[in-house]
Amino acid sequence: MEGDALRGHLELLLLAALARREQHGYALIEWLRTQSAGALDLGEGSVYPALRRLEAAGCVSSSWRTDGGRRRRVYRLTKRGKTRLRSERQGWDDLVRTVDLVLQAS
């Protein structure tokens, strides 16, 4: 799949990743890379601005945490984030179903 198509859903993917458990930025990026089997070829740095957008929107919260002597910014899903994830997941399912219908008809 083209990287651009996945990049457009980066925030949805981050919300989905955080739905599992709270994580810091690098761990999120590693998880996305692993789960997409390397298909998610985006500039990994873009994850950090995306996380800040989500935080500004109230969908995630974050805090500094010291782990093994290192300070890391840990992100977690908020209630609003869970609602948005549910809504966007539904929207994605509808999109996929509609595209499938059209492609099958052709």
Place this chain on the structure above:
Amino acid sequence: MSDSEAYLRELRRALPIWCRRRLLAEVAEHFAQAIAAEAERGVPTVEAEQLTVRRLGPAQALADQLLADLRSGALGRAGRFAVTLTATRLAAFATVTAIAVVLGAALVIPRSSSQPPALQRAAVSEGAADRACRVDGASLGNDANRVPILVTVAEPGATSVAPGAWRAPGVSRWPIGRSKGGPAMQTTVPACLVTVAKPGEIQVAAGVWRPARLSH
């Protein structure tokens, strides 16, 4: 300089001072974790840094993305304000502030010395005109001899005046001390008449003064 240091330096330069601290800290930590993870796979540090730089994407692009979010309001109203305070504008703001502080200090700092001038004896003549003391708010200072006055506060409304010239009318910032003794002497030149505004503060006006004590 290592690749990670160069990347962070480029990122720091590309971002306004107000909004770069957190991103720099997160990207620095990202490098640390990436290098550690690659080291576990047997990848040397230098190669791990190069790989991480490639995966992160250009530092300028990352900065541009954050700046675009700030300008668009995607990071809230505070973020939109923060982006206007670039390093250049901050420097200009600091310069203007420094100038304002200097000008303000020049206006606030008293022009007169905080130390009273040395006390000198004024000329005394016998049979000087016995003019009543008076208070005159429009009186001029005796700038001719500029000999200072030592005043003592006996009690509100009454003062003892020692020989000397007098300063321009106004509130004196000199400390008021106890009289060191000796009678006050009369002078023929217009002298000061002081009123006690409040303890530690005297009002100096033109007038003639009588020996010993003044009252008004």
